[in-house]
Amino acid sequence: MDIASKTLTLPLLKKMSSTTFLFFLLINIAMAAAAATTLHTGFYSEACPKAELIVRDVMKKAMIREPRNGASVMRLQFHDCFVNGCDASLLLDDTPTMLGEKLSLPNINSLRSYEVVDEAKEALEKACPGAVSCADIIIMAARDAVVLSGGPNWEVKLGREDSLTAKQEDADNIMPSPRANATFLVDLFSKFNLSVKDLVALSGSHSIGQGRCFSIVFRLYNQSGSGRPDPAIEPKFRAKLKKLCPIGGDGNVTGDLDATTDVFDNKYFKDLVNGRGFLNSDQTLFTYSKTRKYVRLFSVAQGEFFQAFVDGMIRMGDLQSGRPGEIRRNCRVVNKPASGQSDWDFRTREVVIRAIGKTEEENGPNVIVDDGLLVVKLISICVLLGWILRRVQRLWSFLGNFILKALETTYRN
Numbered sequence: 001m002d003i004a005s006k007t008l009t010l011p012l013l014k015k016m017s018s019t020t021f022l023f024f025l026l027i028n029i030a031m032a033a034a035a036a037t038t039l040h041t042g043f044y045s046e047a048c049p050k051a052e053l054i055v056r057d058v059m060k061k062a063m064i065r066e067p068r069n070g071a072s073v074m075r076l077q078f079h080d081c082f083v084n085g086c087d088a089s090l091l092l093d094d095t096p097t098m099l100g101e102k103l104s105l106p107n108i109n110s111l112r113s114y115e116v117v118d119e120a121k122e123a124l125e126k127a128c129p130g131a132v133s134c135a136d137i138i139i140m141a142a143r144d145a146v147v148l149s150g151g152p153n154w155e156v157k158l159g160r161e162d163s164l165t166a167k168q169e170d171a172d173n174i175m176p177s178p179r180a181n182a183t184f185l186v187d188l189f190s191k192f193n194l195s196v197k198d199l200v201a202l203s204g205s206h207s208i209g210q211g212r213c214f215s216i217v218f219r220l221y222n223q224s225g226s227g228r229p230d231p232a233i234e235p236k237f238r239a240k241l242k243k244l245c246p247i248g249g250d251g252n253v254t255g256d257l258d259a260t261t262d263v264f265d266n267k268y269f270k271d272l273v274n275g276r277g278f279l280n281s282d283q284t285l286f287t288y289s290k291t292r293k294y295v296r297l298f299s300v301a302q303g304e305f306f307q308a309f310v311d312g313m314i315r316m317g318d319l320q321s322g323r324p325g326e327i328r329r330n331c332r333v334v335n336k337p338a339s340g341q342s343d344w345d346f347r348t349r350e351v352v353i354r355a356i357g358k359t360e361e362e363n364g365p366n367v368i369v370d371d372g373l374l375v376v377k378l379i380s381i382c383v384l385l386g387w388i389l390r391r392v393q394r395l396w397s398f399l400g401n402f403i404l405k406a407l408e409t410t411y412r413n
Ligand code: HEM
Pocket: 068, 071, 072, 074, 075, 077, 078, 109, 110, 111, 112, 176, 177, 178, 180, 185, 202, 203, 205, 206, 208, 209, 210, 211, 212, 213, 214, 215, 257, 279, 281
């Protein structure tokens, strides 16, 4: 190649590669934008105008049946949204090809009231089939739990889709332990774009509900391997907790997270100021200087706490993975093909999941499964085309032979 053509081709190549790069970048951005849904209030005003009323009604009944259902359902928002965004991945039951989040260490024997979400889903499916996602049900129900416990009300943004899969280790890797200290929690929340104020306000959710002895025995008897209790616990409260959770006792016995456990108020923060936090992750918010100022503020100004809590819940509800989703018909399982619909895709998908589902890496399980599905489809199309070509070829040679023979006989005659 001479210098002249080199000088022409190189910039052209460079230009082409940057154009190609830009092209792919744009496609990527468009795909990501298409996958991340825009959430807004009143999302179901046409498809299911009574959606919020239906969920509120189910929550009312569930909390009359057992007041703790409010706390347990509200907690689901935290455990759902932190693991790959608010996509109801948390609600999927395990299958032979998928170990979901329910049996992960932070969730097993701890998360509860899944059946309340099922009830809401059932009622919504009756009223408007296939319209309301399970991910949105969690968001609505969490807000309702707060309101029905005497806390603030707010408008929820809706329009989420439900995940197509879930992964146990994602929950294991992300959800914080009750042993976590404030420095760790500040860092963790910042990864989700949540501020120190958000962390303290959202921890105020422990104004309602209960925790197990399993979650606090270490701080009663052996804080940080010291062989001694956490010095931050007020002595009378410590004696009370020790009675509730003796060494070698039943780890599943529960205690109240604050002194007014069924009421959503700022008592939780007053308790922290007095060394009466139940969990280590709670009390540490008062020990650490960066978080202490918010604990103090919320302990004397309930209005400030309510406003910061609402802001935090909305911000946490905005977390999305951008992965493809669906509106599940049953919150515990991904959709199967509807009756009358071809189930080829569904079956092939199952085969692909079985073949490569266990090797899912950072790309995310759906991407790999969808790519696998695409490869299977392309191979099938190629096989079909090959088969058709072979038939055409045979027909062609048959016709050729036929014409030749016909000409031969005509000549002979
Ligand atoms: C800041 C980090 C957090 C940690 C380390 C944490 C940890 C815990 C633990 C260990 C329990 C008791 C579980 C058990 O013993 O079985 C619990 C309960 C609870 N958590 Fe959190 N949590 C955190 C943040 C949140 C957030 C942000 C929310 C909601 C917005 C939330 C809502 C709840 C509720 C309502 C309960 C009581 C549930 C019930 O009674 O069934 N937590 N949390």
